[in-house]
Amino acid sequence: GAMYYGLNDLSNNMILLDRKQSRCPNGLVFGTPGSGKSMSCKREITYVMLTTKDNVIICDPEDEYSPLVNRLGGQVIRLSPNSRDYVNPLDINLNYSEEENPLTLKSDFVLSFCELIMGSKTGLEAIEKTVIDRAVQMIYQPYFADPRPENMPVLGDLLDALMAQGIPEAERVAQALDLYVNGSLNFFNHRTTVDIRNRLVCFDIKGLGKNLKKPGMLIVQDAVWNTVTINRAIGRSTWYFVDEFHLLLKEEQTAAYSAEIWKRFRKWGGIPTGATQNPKDLLSSPEIENILENSDFIYLLNLSAGDRKLMTERLNISAEQLAYVTNADPGSGLLFFQNVILPFRDEFPKDTELYKLLTTKPSEVAHDGESR
Incomplete structure (x- = not known):
């Protein structure tokens, strides 16, 4: 009303x-x-x-x-x-509508986040975008297979999935992300502990x-x-x-x-x-x-x-x-x-x-x- x-x-x-x-x-x-x-x-x-x-x-x-x-x-x-x-910045919700793939939107967010923390004025290069997207597809597989809270990925999993690709572009993104995983800003590398409901x-x-x-x-x-x-x-x-x-x-x-x-x-x-x-x-x-x-x-x-x-x-x-x-x-x-x-x-x-x-x-x- x-x-x-x-x-x-x-x-x-x-x-x-x-x-x-x-x-x-x-x-x-x-x-x-x-x-x-x-x-x-x-x-x-x-x-x-x-x-x-x-x-x-x-x-x-x-x-x-x-x-x-x-x-x-x-x-x-x-x-x-x-x-x-x-x-947890990587929290995902599976209640998306049929026409929206939850991973597409999540990947959008992770790209924006990485671009922001890498602080490059020109934005991410095509290969950097590809390696990030590839890592995103990878880290949600366990959760989609078995959506229990403990299977929700965290930024540390994203870092590992980047490093596992073994190419310099992926490593460069991983280096920027490291501050948020192992560095002083690692408080973003936790599963959600508060009630957002x-x-x-x-x-x-x-x-x-x-x-x-x-x-x-x-x-x-x-x-x-x-x-x-x-x-x-x-x-x-x-x-x-x-x-x-x-x-x-x-x-x-x-x-x-x-x-x-x-x-x-x-x-x-x-x-x-x-x-x-x-x-x-x-x-x-x-x-x-x-x-x-x-x-x-x-x-x-x-x-x-x-x-x-x-x-x-x-x-x-x-x-x-x-x-x-x-x-x-x-x-x-x-x-x-x-x-x-x-x-x-x-x-x-x-x-x-x-x-x-x-x-x-x-x-x-x-x-x-x-x-x-």
Whole structure:
């Protein structure tokens, strides 16, 4: 059903929308720091949790969502070198539809992952792609023959399957992968130890540091895809919120993979929302066309002068409409939904328990003895 997205600034009526009913439920949220970006995502997450049976997954680069997730009974997964929460990037789910071979998609992911960790500006060479794909086909055979959790491959198996090919190209990929298997980043070389079946899962990737944030986000995206395929089989929707979305569009591999998800999610009952305070980076990505084209829900909060200019060109906003995202109060702005543009504001009552869970204003965040 429809959910609340603020008050219409012109008529004072409540804005009630059902993103699932749109041609393309994917969404984007833009706004400067302090404009109410995480707040609006958290409000939507709360509504989804309280009014539907859907799943929600959050990729949280700044550890802003855990108080709310804990209060709603969700599972927070901390991905970092000193955490004991493990997520296996090679997890695969066999519930794919007839037309999709699970290995094709998994191979896509592993190629993106290898390309990212090899850090080559020109991308993978044809032979490197071949040896990776060959290794992927190999390592899943035992699991397909006998799908028990202990037969699920890990990155170490991928490394072995590369080395076994005994050719320099395979060895080169293996050398890059070694850091993630035997080196200091080997926490990605474990079978999954956390329950990803909770209806609400938050991946806190703040502890991943600069170098690992992009591979981390890629792994989270793949875990989301796994959940989407499981849910599709039982007719349940999966909402996916990714904060600092511009980070994913900065690298060619993660950008291509994200655009692919944006296009593919819809068929599978997935509803992704990308939020960013950095529209400039987002809009300069070559993949942004695909993403904008496949997003019927755009929530614009307060924007800086430079971003307003970019947005005006991109979304054909008039000067009158532009006024609503110029020095806007937190929680106010413009909402694009299908073919409608509405000015909105959201004056959330501050004396509620929910407000305390939603806010990220440093002065208002309750420090209940948590180390943050």
